[in-house]
Amino acid sequence: MAAPIIREIRSDDLGRLVALWDATRAADVSEREPVYGLSEVLASAQADVAVVALADEDGPLLGAAVGRAAHEQGWIVYLGVHPDHRDGDLGRTLLDALERRLALSGIATLCSLVPADDPLARDVLAGAGFTLEHELRYAERRIPVQARDLALLRELGGRILPRGAWDAVGGMTAEKELLERRLVMPLSQPEVAERFGVVPPRAVVLFGPPGTGKTTFAKAVASRLQWPFVEVIPSRLGGDPAGLASALRETFSRISELEKAVVFIDEVEEIASHRKGDPPSPTQGVTNELLKIIPAVRDQDDRLLICATNFIRSLDSALLRHGRFDFVLPIGLPDAAARHAIWGRYVPPAVAAEVDLEALVAASEGLTPADIEHGARRAAQRAFERAVEAPSDGEQGSGPSTADYLEALSGLRPTVSAEVVSDFFEDIEALGRL
Structure with missing residues (x-):
């Protein structure tokens, strides 16, 4: 239904x-x-x-x-x-x-x-x-959000995410367990954490190939905690007459007025890439500002900064030093259980019993969630066009078939190449902090 x-x-x-x-x-x-x-x-x-x-x-x-x-x-x-x-x-x-x-x-x-x-x-x-x-x-x-924070939250473009967002992330068991243990448990039970000498995290980095669901996981953590979710989008702040660095500082100053919040910066490498020497790069001032903001975030309770990057090697080395980010956590391509859950969202209920989901799961290994969604939509569109163009007395069918999905997948070019996957595993060993 x-x-x-x-x-x-x-x-x-x-x-x-x-x-x-x-x-x-x-x-x-x-x-x-x-x-x-x-x-x-x-x-x-x-x-x-x-x-x-x-x-x-x-x-x-x-x-x-x-x-x-x-x-x-x-x-x-x-x-x-x-x-x-x-x-x-x-x-x-x-x-x-x-x-x-x-x-x-x-x-x-x-x-x-x-x-x-x-x-x-x-x-x-x-x-x-x-x-x-x-x-x-x-x-x-x-x-979770009192009236005094609602107006500010709306101004910041933030929101409270549905409680089911965490459970909606199918599969990815290892990643979910890591986030649950490292982030959710100490933040949701601070008294217990303090008794055992565990310091709740204040800032983390999620890294992995493009399209692997880092944004989805950040939202899922906010949903699990039932904290407001505020996404800071540097490209939108860039138009501020005072400049990006000033706009970033002002945004975090206003976020600090919220009682609690999960703050998310996607593609953080755009504002925190390696700083060059002389002359300074255009983003050097923004990187310096971010390095000042992180300690201020860490000084506040009930606050979690999540930065996501597709290219962790490009981040400025000062950003990844101990004391700024508590964890640097990998988010990889969806496993078989995750792919099964993703396909389950896109295969129409009317044909779910006839479609061989296991075949689709096997055929989509190495694809990102966005790749799978694109393949599913292509198959649905082709099946829809075939049904509409069928003769009025012909058999239109009830929806796309296994063959339709497999054909759509065969023409897909994966977002993540084998070289990127190899680099990802090297980055886990060299830069991961679990």
Whole structure:
């Protein structure tokens, strides 16, 4: 099924909300009374904040979440998912949408009162980062970004990424485990880390061939921590009348006002390549500024700077000295499990059972995620054109076949050459800091 439409509730949705209420109540075998009755849910849906999920605008509600803000606390008045759609993550998706809207009211925590044995508490709230207090039948979650930071975050072009971004990275087990242990664990559990003498990282470099997913991993770390993600794009700062170095300094000064943040600079080699002697290179002042910024970042708690580079050999040697970056971590080409997950995103559900995914996984070894996406789209486009151009009484088919995908892959030129892969493994030995 296609991704559901998630939007704010409208007046013409109220009847469908009643139908969803009836369906969820009928599926509740415990026959317990809900904390909030239907009349209160309907009143809150109109007066407070409510979001709904639909397969299409004319269909019934697949789910709904209703909440209200009371000073610094937000309360979940109703969270319902139709019994036919409880197998996926729709409940968490609705909670995310509700939380983002309630955060604008200045809440610091999002809370829910539920029976201790309610599957909502067990399956949805617990999985969405809420702390369950069974004796009180009370669940609470601290909103990752407070209202005071939201405006600044928007100005910086930052955002809070969905919690599922980490789990969406299929395969790449070694890379995920390395990032989990080196970055996520000490940053998410600083008290435990301090007890064992572990200093949470403040700055890291991700390096690897182009298109291997370094940006995806940086976003996944931010999602896992539930910290705001701010990408600093030097090319956009270059137009500042004061110059790139000044714009970079000002941007990081404003980022420092956030309570916490994952800050990402992609292709950092563009502003931190080897400095030449006399005369100075055009980027030398920017490199010097970045070298000053990193210690300032390291002095702040709840801050992680992630720099990504395709060409780690080109970085200025001063940047990679101990004391600036805690780790220099390699991100390589997707393994078989990762390629399987990538193909699973692009093969249409209608033909998934007929397509030989294992053959596609084998044929795409050595390709980047971007290469695989390009091959999948080429195959889909060709199959689509063939179906449209078929005679009206002919067989159009339901989608691209294994042969279509393999043909598209056979004409692809890999982004990463064997020489680049060889250099990557040499860089791991020479420059990696795991």
